Amino acid sequence: MPMRQLLLLRHAKSSWAKSSWDGKALPDQDRPLSPRGRQAASLMRQTMRDLGLAPDMVMLSPSRRTRETLEALEPWDDAPLIEPVDSLYLATVPQLLDALHGVPETVRSVLLIGHNPGMHELAMLLVGSRGTVARGDASERAIHLLAGGYPTGALAEFGIAGPWWQLGTGGGQLVRFLRPRDLPHDGAEVAED
Numbered sequence: 001m002p003m004r005q006l007l008l009l010r011h012a013k014s015s016w017a018k019s020s021w022d023g024k025a026l027p028d029q030d031r032p033l034s035p036r037g038r039q040a041a042s043l044m045r046q047t048m049r050d051l052g053l054a055p056d057m058v059m060l061s062p063s064r065r066t067r068e069t070l071e072a073l074e075p076w077d078d079a080p081l082i083e084p085v086d087s088l089y090l091a092t093v094p095q096l097l098d099a100l101h102g103v104p105e106t107v108r109s110v111l112l113i114g115h116n117p118g119m120h121e122l123a124m125l126l127v128g129s130r131g132t133v134a135r136g137d138a139s140e141r142a143i144h145l146l147a148g149g150y151p152t153g154a155l156a157e158f159g160i161a162g163p164w165w166q167l168g169t170g171g172g173q174l175v176r177f178l179r180p181r182d183l184p185h186d187g188a189e190v191a192e193d
Contacts, residue, residue, distance in 0.1 A: 002108065003159050003160065003161060004107075004108055004109065004110075004159070004160040004161075004164070005053075005055075005108065005109040005110070005157065005158070005159060005160065006100070006109075006110050006112070006126075006157075006158040006160050006167075006172060007053060007055060007109070007110065007111040007112070007155060007156070007157055007158075008112050008114070008119055008122065008123055008155065008156045008158070009044070009069065009111060009112070009113045009114075009119075009153075009154070009155045010113075010114065010115065010116055010119045010120075010150055010151070010152055010153065010154050010155075011033075011037075011061075011063070011065040011066045011068075011069045011113060011114070011115060011152060011153070012033050012037035012038065012040045012041040012044075012065070012068070012069045012072065012152055012153040012180075013033065013034050013036050013037035013040060013152040013153060014031040014032060014033055014034060014037055014064075014065040014152070015031060015032060015033070015034040015037075016031065028063075029062070029063045029064065029089060030063075030064050031063070031064060031065055032064055032065065032068060033065055033068045033069065033072070037065070037068075037069075037152065037153065038068075038072060040152070040153035040180035041068075041069050041072030041073065041153060042072055043180055043183045043184075044072075044073070044153055044155060044178070044180060044183065045072060045073045045074075046183075047155075047178060047183050047184075048073065048155070051176075053109075053155075053157065054076060054077060054078060054080070054109070055080045055109045055110055055111035056080055056081065056107045056108050056109045056110070057080050057081045057082075057083060057103065057107045057109070057110050057111070058070060058080050058081070058082050058083065058110075058111045058112075058113065059083045059084075059085050059088065059099055059100075059103075059110060059111070059112045059113070060082075060083070060084055060085070060088060060112070060113040060114070061084075061085070061088040061089040061090070061091070061113065061114050061115060062084045062085075062086055062088075062089055063089055063115070066088075066113045066114065066115070067084075069113055069153075070082070070113055080111070081107075085099050087099060088112070088114050088115075089115070090115050090118070091114060091115070091118045092118055092121075093118055093121045093122050093125055095118070096112070096114065096118050096119075096122045097122070097167060097168065099112070100112070100164055100167050101164060101165045101167060102164075102165075103164040104164075105163055105164060105165075107164070110164075116150055119150050120146075120149065120150035123146055123150065123156045123158075123172075123174075123177075124146065124147070125168070125169050126158055126167075126169075126170070126171055126172030126174075127143060127146065127170070127172060127174055128169050128170025128171070128172075129169075129170065139174065139175075139176075142174050142175075142176050142177040143174060143177075145177045145179065146174065146177045151179055151180070151181075152180075153179070153180040154177065154178060154179045154180065155176075155177070155178045156174065156176075156177045156178075157174070157175040157176045157177075157178075158172035158173060158174055158175060159172065159173040159175055160172055160173075161173070
């Protein structure tokens with residue numbers, strides 16, 4: 001069976017915007033990206049292109065900040081299938097796995113754009129207790145960074161050896177973990193949370 005690729009992207013940094021007509025905070029699901037979040041998503045887009053990370057399918061939460069994160073990654077050289085999934089909004093690990101278990105087996109690469117704490121918990125579950133990573137200093141560093149938290153705009157790339165419907169504990173090989181602050185940029189600071 002060919003190796004599959006799973007890309008887990010936490011939405012970029014959002015703002016606590018207020019609605020213009022009444023000064024009240026917007027509902028959580030309607031929060032837009034902050035200017036720093038847009039900058040971080042733009043840096044991630046370039047990094048993904050440089051690394052050849054081009055998904056066949058994108059699954060995302062219906063929140064505004066996940067949609068705007070996806071928009072910042074576009075346009076794609078080869079447009080992926082885009083699937084907004086209501087159950088991915090603030091999803092738990094079982095909800096995230098349920099969505100991934102439904103991915104058609106013909107799909108080689110999936111980008112899932114979602115929220116914490118579910119994204120971090122899913123990534124740690126995929127790594128598993130034995131630390132299934134490609135051996136080498138870079139991979140050990142990736143595991144260490146991932147264990148330390150999953151900031152906004154961060155991307156984890158996993159190699160998946162089995163079928164999507166069997167994905168579970170220890171089922172992923174962490175290839176890399178990229179945080180916006182670690183990406184090459186023009187000298188401007190990139191904030192995360």
